[in-house]
Amino acid sequence: MSEHDKIRELLALAAADALTSAEEKQVAEHVRSCIACSNELEAWRPIASELRRLPTPQPSSWLVQATLARAEAKLTEQAEHDWNRRVMIVVVALAWLLTIASWPVFHFVSGRFGSLLEPQFSHTSFSHTWISFAAFTALGWLAGGVAAVMLAIRQRGERRLA
Amino acid sequence: MAVDADVVRLRRGDLNALSELITRYQNRLYRYLLRIVRQPAEAEDLFQQTWLRVVEKIRSFDASRNFDAWLFTLARNLAIDHLRRIRPQSLDEPLANSWHSETVADRIPCKDHTPLDHALAAERRTEISEAMAGLPMMYREVLTLRFEDEMKIEEIAQVTAVPVSTVKSRLRRSLEQLRYALEARYPGGTWQ
Numbered sequence: 037m038s039e040h041d042k043i044r045e046l047l048a049l050a051a052a053d054a055l056t057s058a059e060e061k062q063v064a065e066h067v068r069s070c071i072a073c074s075n076e077l078e079a080w081r082p083i084a085s086e087l088r089r090l091p092t093p094q095p096s097s098w099l100v101q102a103t104l105a106r107a108e109a110k111l112t113e114q115a116e117h118d119w120n121r122r123v124m125i126v127v128v129a130l131a132w133l134l135t136i137a138s139w140p141v142f143h144f145v146s147g148r149f150g151s152l153l154e155p156q157f158s159h160t161s162f163s164h165t166w167i168s169f170a171a172f173t174a175l176g177w178l179a180g181g182v183a184a185v186m187l188a189i190r191q192r193g194e195r196r197l198a
Numbered sequence: 199m200a201v202d203a204d205v206v207r208l209r210r211g212d213l214n215a216l217s218e219l220i221t222r223y224q225n226r227l228y229r230y231l232l233r234i235v236r237q238p239a240e241a242e243d244l245f246q247q248t249w250l251r252v253v254e255k256i257r258s259f260d261a262s263r264n265f266d267a268w269l270f271t272l273a274r275n276l277a278i279d280h281l282r283r284i285r286p287q288s289l290d291e292p293l294a295n296s297w298h299s300e301t302v303a304d305r306i307p308c309k310d311h312t313p314l315d316h317a318l319a320a321e322r323r324t325e326i327s328e329a330m331a332g333l334p335m336m337y338r339e340v341l342t343l344r345f346e347d348e349m350k351i352e353e354i355a356q357v358t359a360v361p362v363s364t365v366k367s368r369l370r371r372s373l374e375q376l377r378y379a380l381e382a383r384y385p386g387g388t389w390q
Binding site: 045048051079084086091092094100102103108111114115 | 253322
């Protein structure tokens with residue numbers, strides 16, 4: 037491809053002010069000595085100029101208001117969602133705390149609190165305590181999990197209706 | 199700078215910041231969407247969806263990035279999804295409908311020009327906008343971003359997620375097609 041052809045490909049972009057400074061310099065130098073390219077560049081200019089002056093269609097004020105109203109609802113929904121998530125984190129942390137705390141309570145209730153301080157309890161009583169404790173914990177977490185799933189399903193349904 | 203402050207406020211859930219951003223970008227964003235989908239009703243729906251997406255995603259927005267490019271990228275993705283769903287052929291094929299619309303400001307006469315100059319200028323704009331409406335979506339998009347939004351080539355590359363060289367070749371081809379369309383409509387350059 038000759039220098040002339042290369043420059044010719046850049047003329048439309050020159051009218052669009054989309055050249056690098058090096059390319060601009062190249063084009064400027066070439067069109068000074070090439071009448072054909074100079075005329076071609078002049079033919080591009082009115083197109084670029086008219087494109088820059090096309091009228092801007094305006095959105096209606098109704099559209100802007102409606103968008104704001106929907107966005108406000110979305111922001112509120114997000115704030116609620118964030119709040120629910122924070123509450124959920126606190127509840128889960130509390131549940132863990134209670135689970136851990138219930139371990140000595142179990143021992144206390146079953147009359148084996150002393151064995152905590154003096155870990156010389158029999159193998160059988162240890163297993164019995166832990167099975168009860170694990171069953172209680174599993175039941176609690178299962179109930180919590182079912183409640184969380186049900187809440188999530190309900191929330192999704194509400195979101196779909198909104 | 200003001201945009202950055204509004205973005206920070208919006209991230210904290212400030213509705214006034216959103217209102218200011220919508221006011222600032224409403225014309226540019228609506229025009230961009232209208233240039234892509236060409237139907238005012240669809241552009242209006244996409245305009246709303248774009249701002250809802252902004253609210254949804256603003257926390258994941260990287261503050262070191264350009265908000266304009268981010269906003270237009272969201273709008274573009276929604277518009278392209280919409281076109282793929284509604285009229286897949288419209289991503290490549292031109293439609294007969296024109297998106298051209300004149301504003302009140304365009305009708306206000308200027309002291310320096312005669313009514314004839316205005317009539318001719320309005321006619322030229324109609325011709326060029328109708329020719330532009332006949333171009334494929336990718337070409338309409340690059341023309342509106344470069345000439346109407348006055349985005350730099352690098353910014354257009356960000357919005358359209360293509361390399362700078364692709365933006366340049368798209369821009370060149372879109373101008374060539376536009377000129378070809380104008381010359382076919384008005385042989386001998388009578389549109390100028």
